[in-house]
Amino acid sequence: MSTTATNQKTARRRRTFSGRDKATLGFFIGIPTFLHVALVWFPAVATIFLSFTYWTGIHISDIQWAGTANYENIFFNTPVFWDALRVNVVWLLWFGFIATPLGILLAYQIDREIRGHKFYQTAYYLPVVLSLAVIGIIWNFLLRPDGFINGALGLPISEAISFFGDDRYNLWVILIMASWRHIGYIMLLYLAGLKAIDATLREAASIDGATEWKTFLQVIFPAMGPVNIIVIVITIIESLRAFDMIYIIYGGTGGLPILGVLVFQNIAGEGASMKGAAYAVILFLLSIVPIIAYLRQQFREDAK
Amino acid sequence: MSSVTENKYEIISEKKLQKRKDAQKVKDRIISIFIGLFALVWLFPIAWTLFSSLRPYKDVRANGIFSFPNTLNFDNYFEAIRRMELPQYFWNTIAITVPAVFLILLLGSLMAFVVTRYSFKFNVALLLLFTAGNLLPAQLVFIPVFKMYLAIGDLVGDRRFLYDSPLGVILIHVAFQMGFATFVLSSYMKTIPKEISESAQVDGASVFTHYFRVMLPLLRPPLASLGVLMTTWIYNDFFWALVLMSTDSKRPITSALGRLQGEFVTDYNLLAAGAMIAAIPTLLVFFVLRKQFVSGLTLGSTKG
Numbered sequence: 001m002s003t004t005a006t007n008q009k010t011a012r013r014r015r016t017f018s019g020r021d022k023a024t025l026g027f028f029i030g031i032p033t034f035l036h037v038a039l040v041w042f043p044a045v046a047t048i049f050l051s052f053t054y055w056t057g058i059h060i061s062d063i064q065w066a067g068t069a070n071y072e073n074i075f076f077n078t079p080v081f082w083d084a085l086r087v088n089v090v091w092l093l094w095f096g097f098i099a100t101p102l103g104i105l106l107a108y109q110i111d112r113e114i115r116g117h118k119f120y121q122t123a124y125y126l127p128v129v130l131s132l133a134v135i136g137i138i139w140n141f142l143l144r145p146d147g148f149i150n151g152a153l154g155l156p157i158s159e160a161i162s163f164f165g166d167d168r169y170n171l172w173v174i175l176i177m178a179s180w181r182h183i184g185y186i187m188l189l190y191l192a193g194l195k196a197i198d199a200t201l202r203e204a205a206s207i208d209g210a211t212e213w214k215t216f217l218q219v220i221f222p223a224m225g226p227v228n229i230i231v232i233v234i235t236i237i238e239s240l241r242a243f244d245m246i247y248i249i250y251g252g253t254g255g256l257p258i259l260g261v262l263v264f265q266n267i268a269g270e271g272a273s274m275k276g277a278a279y280a281v282i283l284f285l286l287s288i289v290p291i292i293a294y295l296r297q298q299f300r301e302d303a304k
Numbered sequence: 305m306s307s308v309t310e311n312k313y314e315i316i317s318e319k320k321l322q323k324r325k326d327a328q329k330v331k332d333r334i335i336s337i338f339i340g341l342f343a344l345v346w347l348f349p350i351a352w353t354l355f356s357s358l359r360p361y362k363d364v365r366a367n368g369i370f371s372f373p374n375t376l377n378f379d380n381y382f383e384a385i386r387r388m389e390l391p392q393y394f395w396n397t398i399a400i401t402v403p404a405v406f407l408i409l410l411l412g413s414l415m416a417f418v419v420t421r422y423s424f425k426f427n428v429a430l431l432l433l434f435t436a437g438n439l440l441p442a443q444l445v446f447i448p449v450f451k452m453y454l455a456i457g458d459l460v461g462d463r464r465f466l467y468d469s470p471l472g473v474i475l476i477h478v479a480f481q482m483g484f485a486t487f488v489l490s491s492y493m494k495t496i497p498k499e500i501s502e503s504a505q506v507d508g509a510s511v512f513t514h515y516f517r518v519m520l521p522l523l524r525p526p527l528a529s530l531g532v533l534m535t536t537w538i539y540n541d542f543f544w545a546l547v548l549m550s551t552d553s554k555r556p557i558t559s560a561l562g563r564l565q566g567e568f569v570t571d572y573n574l575l576a577a578g579a580m581i582a583a584i585p586t587l588l589v590f591f592v593l594r595k596q597f598v599s600g601l602t603l604g605s606t607k608g
Contacts, residue, residue: 017511018510020510020512021510021511021512024510024511024512025418025422025511028414028415028417028418028511028515029414029415029418029419029430031411031414032411032412032414032415032434032482032486033415033430035411035475035478035479035482036433036434036437036479036482036483037433038479039445039449039475039476039479039480040437040440040445040479040480040483041433041437042448043444043445043446043447043448043449043452044437044440044444044445046447046448047444047445047446047447047448050447050448057447057451106339109335109339110339112332114332114335114336114339115332115333115336116336116339116340119340119343120339120340120343123343123344123346123347124343124346125590125594125598126346126347126350126590127346127350129536129540129586129587129589129590129597130540130583130586131539131540131541131542131558131561131582131583131586132540132542133540133542133558133559133561133562133582134558134561134579134582134583134586136561136562136565137353137561137565137575137576137578137579138349138350138352138353138579139349140565141349141352141353141356141572141576142349142352146369146572147369148352148369151368151369151370152370180346180349188598188601188602189601189602192598192601192602193602212328212331237439240441241441241442243443243543244542244543247543247546248542248562251562251566260441260443263443263446264443264446264547274447276447277447279443280441280443280444280446280447281444283441283443283444284440284441284443284444287439287441291436291439291440294439295432295435295436295439298435298487299428299431299432299435
């Protein structure tokens with residue numbers, strides 16, 4: 001008798017929350033959501049709005065509608081935008097066809113436990129934990145006029161190659177620096193994916209007499225579907241956002257033009273036009289495809 | 305008759321297989337050497353910085369950077385700590401990183417807890433909002449966040465309440481990274497049996513108790529991984545502190561390195577020591593907490 005009563009009671013409790021529980025749940029969701037919306041989504045929408053305005057940035061009442069003027073200015077009167085876009089595209093191609101595949105191949109070889117694989121894994125993983133600020137300084141030691149490479153080439157300071165200043169070299173040097181970190185990152189991600197693959201798959205392939213290359217292309221790679229998508233998405237997003245490294249080398253002004261940096265140059269310099277906001281929106285539009293691909297991959301199960 | 309040919313065929317194929325295996329072994333050796341050489345190249349920039357940091361400047365000036373060192377010591381480190389005021393910058397870093405990581409883990413786990421344990425209509429939508437927000441480029445939110453910080457500062461009567469204050473940098477980190485934490489923790493929570501929650505609710509536990517007494521202890525492993533990863537990320541970030549702080553002495557160490565690089569540009573060895581010191585906490589993560597770092601990184605990207 002008494003047990004059924006408590007059962008009914010608990011059953012009711014499971015369906016309806018007490019006032020205190022409701023308040024607790026409200027706080028639990030409310031605080032994070034408020035913070036996230038106020039500092040991420042609201043500003044994101046505001047930037048999109050601002051990109052269609054002129055604003056000195058001081059009083060809200062000063063905002064003037066500009067229509068698409070900022071975008072027209074960027075597309076038709078700002079050659080540096082096209083230079084930056086070209087750099088971003090080269091960056092993406094480099095990452096997509098050189099750095100990322102190298103990271104994947106490295107992961108594959110290390111996963112096969114070739115001799116010394118533990119040491120190799122450690123070596124390639126090291127740059128991943130370092131700050132870009134530190135990476136900038138480390139590479140500068142090699143590349144500056146009185147640095148290691150100019151010294152090794154036997155060039156005196158007066159004839160030294162300016163790796164960051166010379167347009168013939170700077171993009172490639174920076175891509176190598178960026179790859180130094182990216183390859184290790186991709187290797188780590190892929191290695192985790194490979195660990196999850198059934199070892200018998202590989203054994204079966206080798207018994208069938210497949211070469212390593214064939215095993216990788218025809219057996220391993222297709223089995224890594226979800227990880228492949230993540231790696232592609234990360235490659236695209238990182239190439240578009242490539243900003244920190246340029247910033248640490250050139251200090252935000254001049255140097256190699258790249259979309260992420262143009263946003264900031266146009267905040268300080270031409271604040272009245274909100275051109276910086278327009279650059280940010282262009283950057284956002286370019287990254288929307290990989291973002292959606294990522295979300296689709298991650299929420300596939302939830303959507304079902 | 306037929307059995308003999310079969311046998312022959314088997315012997316041949318076994319021989320072939322053995323040959324192929326031997327060939328593969330040779331190939332593996334070559335691959336291993338190649339990857340090994342590559343790994344040494346990979347480590348070289350760091351090794352060179354370490355080497356430079358241990359040499360006295362006088363020694364380099366007298367004999368050039370390629371000379372064999374007469375003395376190696378930690379003098380540059382002590383001098384860097386003193387002249388670059390590194391303790392102050394380290395303290396600034398701690399004042400930002402520790403509260404930020406704590407809040408990210410707390411708020412992210414609360415969010416994940418409600419989204420996975422209580423069924424509301426908007427659960428998936430909320431999770432999607434948080435995950436997508438985490439992927440937005442920082443450039444897209446920067447201008448309004450900057451203006452909002454100044455406006456809120458005027459509102460409370462202290463211009464430096466959020467702008468140019470650790471609080472502002474903490475909040476933007478929390479707002480952004482919470483999305484990642486929520487996503488990772490919610491996919492982990494989905495693997496915890498529902499029965500645990502149900503029995504807690506049957507026992508009449510409040511939402512508060514359910515979270516703190518039942519779920520939180522179970523979340524220790526992913527919280528540890530996420531904590532290490534977030535600490536590394538926030539420690540390494542220099543972007544937000546650079547754009548949201550104007551007083552150099554308040555900036556964290558990675559943001560300060562940029563200025564120090566300009567100031568001590570001629571003092572090659574001192575700068576090397578400064579960079580190595582700034583890298584120490586991340587190197588600690590690399591050597592000691594590597595398991596947590598890697599699993600934190602892969603928790604979010606290779607679900608399933």
